[in-house]
Every structure is written in structure tokens, then in C-alpha cells.
């Protein structure tokens with residue numbers, strides 16, 4: 267079952283358009299939302315909840331249309347976009363008391379566990395927290411109401427490597443319990459640790475939606491000298507760019523096999539770098 271289905275989501279800003287964005291999230295899987303700065307990730311994620319009003323598109327959570335079921339859907343979904351910076355002068359315990367009063371399924375034990383894990387002191391105010399701590403506090407709130415779906419915009423922003431690793435462990439633990447997670451990030455190695463799938467947005471349009479390992483293994487990296495870069499080869503290459511000794515490019519694994527070429531294994535970062543050179547997957 268798909269926990270979220272997005273069809274034809276559009277948002278027009280002067281100078282930027284989210285164009286016919288469609289994707290879905292299968293239950294109990296972790297999906298990474300990737301794309302360059304300004305590609306439209308935050309705009310798309312905020313549009314799902316009408317925090318940004320979309321111009322068109324259909325959004326169904328748990329099979330239910332968002333607009334007609336907004337309150338009940340919000341009970342079942344955890345959302346963060348950056349850290350908590352509202353009520354900057356209120357103590358965290360006061361903000362938590364207000365937040366938890368909205369949720370029928372608030373789990374105080376979970377909340378206390380995340381406070382401890384993230385080393386958060388409830389007697390502080392958001393203005394006294396570091397950037398990473400503000401994100402951790404937002405996460406503690408989003409993870410403590412038994413949400414079945416988590417939509418997290420850059421949840422590792424400002425987090426140190428150890429905290430990021432701990433968060434990926436939390437995501438995998440939640441996923442084993444059947445929670446569905448979509449999170450945006452620029453740290454592709456985090457996705458390689460824990461994601462099942464990726465949704466890749468480029469210039470406001472979905473470029474790829476795929477199982478992560480299928481996506482990665484469908485490409486290889488070729489490193490070529492100037493002599494090896496023949497006219498016959500060029501049409502098979504994506505994102506040809508100068509490398510230390512010659513050139514590097516992506517090649518579809520199936521094309522490499524057909525041409526009798528053998529590249530090196532690609533990773534998500536190198537695939538993105540080459541695809542972005544060219545703007546097509």
C-alpha cells in the first residue's frame with residue numbers, strides 16, 4: 267500500500283516552477299528526497315501540507331485526500347522543516363506542553379527517550395540552542411506522537427557525524443516497526459546507509475523515482491583519456507567532465523556491457539554530479 271501519493275503537483279513562483287511532481291511512498295520504506303540547492307525539495311514537501319499553497323495537484327495520505335481530512339492526517343504524520351525557531355524565548359518544556367496537547371497519540375516515554383538521546387535540556391529556550399540542537403528538538407517532537415509517516419526536510423542539517431549516524435539508526439528502527447519515512451538531504455552517504463528508495467528532483471521536475479540499489483547499479487563511472495573519448499562513445503556518456511587524468515562520465519551499465527566497456531561502480535554522489543552536468547538521467 268502507498269502511504270502517500272502525489273500526482274501532478276504544481277507551484278509557480280516568479281522564476282521557478284514545480285512542474286507536475288508525482289511520486290508515491292510505499293508503506294514501511296525509507297525514501298531519500300534528493301536534488302541540488304533550489305531544485306524544489308522544500309517547496310514540494312511544504313506543498314504536501316498546504317504550508318505552501320500548491321497551484322494544482324492531488325495529494326493523498328493513507329488513501330485519503332489531504333484537504334478533506336487534514337486534521338486526522340496531521341495526527342498520523344510527523345513533519346519537520348529545519349529546526350524549531352518559533353517561540354524563541356519560551357522554554358522547551360512549555361513548547362512541548364502546547365505541542366503535545368494537539369496529539370491524541372502523544373507518547374511521553376518516547377519523548378523522554380529522544381530528549382535523553384539528543385542531550386536536550388527542557389529548561390532552555392530555542393534561542394539558547396545551537397542550530398543542530400534546534401533540529402534535534404524538532405525531531406524529538408515529530409517522533410513522539412506515534413506518527414505512521416515521517417516527512418522530514420533536511421533532518422540532518424547541522425548534525426555532527428555521530429548524531430547523523432544515530433539518527434539513521436533511529437530511522438531504520440522505526441522502519442522495522444512499519445513507519446514510512448521520506449527525508450531530504452544532501453548527504454548521499456546517509457542514504458546509502460539506510461534508504462530503500464530515492465526520489466530525485468531536478469529544476470522542479472522529478473528526474474527519477476527508483477529503488478536505491480537499482481538506481482546505483484544501473485550506472486557505472488568511466489574514466490577516459492582524450493584518445494579513448496571517441497565520437498562513437500560520446501552518445502553513450504552522461505555528464506562528461508574533466509577528471510584528474512583525462513575525463514570521467516557516467517554510462518548506463520547495460521550500455522557499458524553492450525560496448526564491452528568496464529567502468530567502476532558508481533555511488534549516489536558521483537551519479538548526481540554527472541547527471542546534474544547534463545540535466546537528464
Ligand SMILES: Nc1ncnc2c1ncn2[C@@H]1O[C@H](COP(=O)(O)OP(=O)(O)OP(=O)(O)O)[C@@H](O)[C@H]1O
Pocket residue numbers: 279280281282301302303304305306307308309310
Ligand atoms: N516564497 C518564494 N517566492 C519565490 N520563489 C521562491 C519562494 N520560495 C522558494 N522559492 C524558489 O523556489 C525554488 C526552490 O526552492 P526550494 O527551497 O524548494 O529548494 P530546495 O530544493 O529545498 O533547496 P535547498 O537544497 O537549497 O534547501 C528556488 O529557486 C527558490 O528561490
